[in-house]
Amino acid sequence: MMTPGRLEVGLVGTAPELAILGLALAGAGHFPWTITEPAPADRERVVSLLRGVSIRPAAEVLASTELVIVGAGEGETVAELVDALEGHWKPGHIVLHTSAEHGIGVLDTATRAGAIPLAVHPVLAFTGTSLDLHRLKGAYFGVTAPNVALPIAQALVVEMGGEPFVVAEDDRPAYADAVGAVAEFSRAIIDNATFRLSEIGVERPGEVLRALAHSTVEEALRESSDGAVDPIERFLDVDPDDD
Numbered sequence: 001m002m003t004p005g006r007l008e009v010g011l012v013g014t015a016p017e018l019a020i021l022g023l024a025l026a027g028a029g030h031f032p033w034t035i036t037e038p039a040p041a042d043r044e045r046v047v048s049l050l051r052g053v054s055i056r057p058a059a060e061v062l063a064s065t066e067l068v069i070v071g072a073g074e075g076e077t078v079a080e081l082v083d084a085l086e087g088h089w090k091p092g093h094i095v096l097h098t099s100a101e102h103g104i105g106v107l108d109t110a111t112r113a114g115a116i117p118l119a120v121h122p123v124l125a126f127t128g129t130s131l132d133l134h135r136l137k138g139a140y141f142g143v144t145a146p147n148v149a150l151p152i153a154q155a156l157v158v159e160m161g162g163e164p165f166v167v168a169e170d171d172r173p174a175y176a177d178a179v180g181a182v183a184e185f186s187r188a189i190i191d192n193a194t195f196r197l198s199e200i201g202v203e204r205p206g207e208v209l210r211a212l213a214h215s216t217v218e219e220a221l222r223e224s225s226d227g228a229v230d231p232i233e234r235f236l237d238v239d240p241d242d243d
Helices: 017-027 040-049 058-063 078-083 105-112 131-136 147-159 169-199 205-223 231-236
Strands: 008-013 031-035 067-071 094-097 116-122 140-144 163-166
Touching (some): 008 017, 017 040, 017 067, 017 147, 067 078, 078 094, 094 105, 116 147, 116 169, 169 205
Parallel strands (some): 008 067, 067 094, 094 116, 140 163
Antiparallel strands (some): 116 140
8 A cells, every 4th residue: 555755734714624634644744734723712722732833824834734634514515615715726736625525536636737636535424632532543434536546546545544434426425325324313312311310300311321322322233234234124024924
C-alpha cells in the first residue's frame, strides 16, 4: 500500500471532525497547521486541540497546503466549499471530504484543476473533543476514490488509526442512509427510553440503560456481522403452519 509523504494539511469548513482528523494526522507526522475560521462556538476548542494552528482565509489555506480536508458544518455543503475556491485549486493538491452521502463527484471543481479527489468518511459520531481521537483508533472509514488514488486514501486512513473499506461512487447514497439510520435511530430510541424512565422517577436513566444498550448493540452487530440477515425477513418471519 502506498504511503503518502509528510504533507502540509489544510482544514476547510466547520465540521466537528476536522480538528480531530487533523490531530490524528499530526500524530502520523503530517503538519495540520492551517485552517479556515472555525464556528464561533468551536474556536477555542479547535485552537486548543491544534496548538500553533494558523487561521487563514480558505484561498490562503489552499496556497500553503498539499492535502486539503473539507468538512461541511452546519449551514455548509461540500459542493459550496469546494466550488467557492474555483481558481485556487492546483495540480497535485489532494482534496479529501468527509461527507457520507457524496463520492468524488462533488469535488469536480477541484478535480478539473488537477487535484486528486478522495471521499473519506469516518463511521463515527464526533463530539469534536479529544475523546474522538481515542474512538478513531480502529474505527472504519468509507472510502471512494479513483483507482489510481485509492491507495493514498487507504494509507491516510491507516495513518489515522482507522480501517478503510471501499464504497463505489454510485453506492454512496445507500451507504449514507445506512450509517445515518444507525446514528439517528439509536439516539432517538435512547432519548425516548431515558425520558420515560425519568418520568417514573428513575434517577440517572442513561446510566441505568448503559449496559443494556451496549450489550444489545453488540449482540446485534455480532449476529449481523456478515450482513446475511435480512431485517425485513426477520420481522416478517411467520411459521406457515401457525394459524
